[in-house]
Amino acid sequence: MAERQRVGFIGVGLMGHGMAKNILEAGHKLTVLGHRNRKPVDDLVKRGATEASDVGEMALASDVIFLCLPGSPQVEASVADIIAAKGDVRFIIDTSTSNPVSTRMLAERCAKAGITMVDAPLSRTPKEAWEGTLDVMAGASEEVLAEVRPLLEAFAGKIVRVGECGAGHTMKLLNNFVSMGYGAIYAEALAIGAKNGIDAATFESVISGGRMDCGFFQTFFKYVVGGDRDAHKFALRNAHKDMRYVVSLANESGIASHVSSSIKNGYATAEAIGRGDDYVPMIADVIAELNGIRPSKA
Template structure:
């Protein structure tokens, strides 16, 4: 246990957030959490030493640093509106969601007017690493705020990169997700083509695995395709589609052509539109939708 002076709040104890919050409380910080739809994560965290808030205002009044791990910018804006009446000057809100950078900068400017700091600290990796405390984190914040929140982030992240100012963390996260979701679209199409030309998935994998085209994302992706593990990478197709739309929006604002990003977006849009909008359809399952579109079971 460490001696921790910040009182920490956590909003969004879902697939990623529960593991992050577990590491915060177990490594010495006084933690306050709040329930949304699923009470099981909150009850687990309370059993580990966290306190449950009955309202967002109560959480704001009790905490000096509040982490948000939500679906996207609309949810972040709603959470901050609910927290705002209880926020004290000098407190910090840290958005770990994958959000729209333009919204992030607008929120930061609004909170600055009431003396509240804001930082964006989105994540990379999976719920497994969240539980183990070994996530990657890219942070957008001024130097003083980064120095203040870095020890708390270090409870759940093994790799922390201070990218730059407010919004830069979210910009980098979108670039990161563009690459990873682009991989998913390429893998899915390559696997469909492999099947069509008579190359079994197992033989395809023998060539890629351990070679120059191998990587950690490929291995978790193939955890479903090759081994049938539906939870190999628990990141929904719906969230992936949202993220790649944010990438496209960022590119449009920067006047950058989106030849590849739009192609990736359309692959995920096709999956979501044809049944992949559920809470249990994850990124590796994209291969099924691309296969089906090509007449493959």
């Protein structure tokens, strides 16, 4: 792939803003789509990006289009608009956390239109998106990945090919299954502890630095113990969406989903009671409140 590309970017939200900024700083011509939050769009335009009025206009101005959207319904709508525009788009790179069943279907549709679909979901946070050090789980052939890798390297510090198209989103869901599972376990453990004389600070002091410590644990407890609401900026409604996709994939695969369904139901409850815009560590507050425990911060 030539050094300078015409790149479109749909979804310049918490993650997409930093990613698009780094693509622009790598020297590529960038077109962005208007977003309900004008701040990142205006910032990118000031940095040299062009704003498209709709997906069709972007498709006519781009060789590669990145998607960083809330989920598969939005991805499906955007891909349909890109195909309908009949522009020069060669690659669609979906960095969203999408349903692999949908991704594989879209890849077939794109192939018929002469477009190659790549799933390249992300790990880490908006901070790393801005710094250009995200982790990418790529679903593509080795040849295709080699071609788009320079663009991914604009915002990623680690790129792992996990298989063909669809495998990236599968791996991302497995990754989120594990992390959201930890969140659900921490929340329930804290509730049990609170009822039996173990407060959150004590729990954190025992686990921290031991074999069960990890980066997710640290950001989770920066909120639970430290009160930092922005320590892990991933909404509970997104956690619920991802776990719905995990359960759907398990069902599609004929796998009994005892654990994933239970975890999904915890996040479903949080969204159902109006806490969907809270961040993942706040699941600890939800579980505490449902059990008659008043959360306290150190």
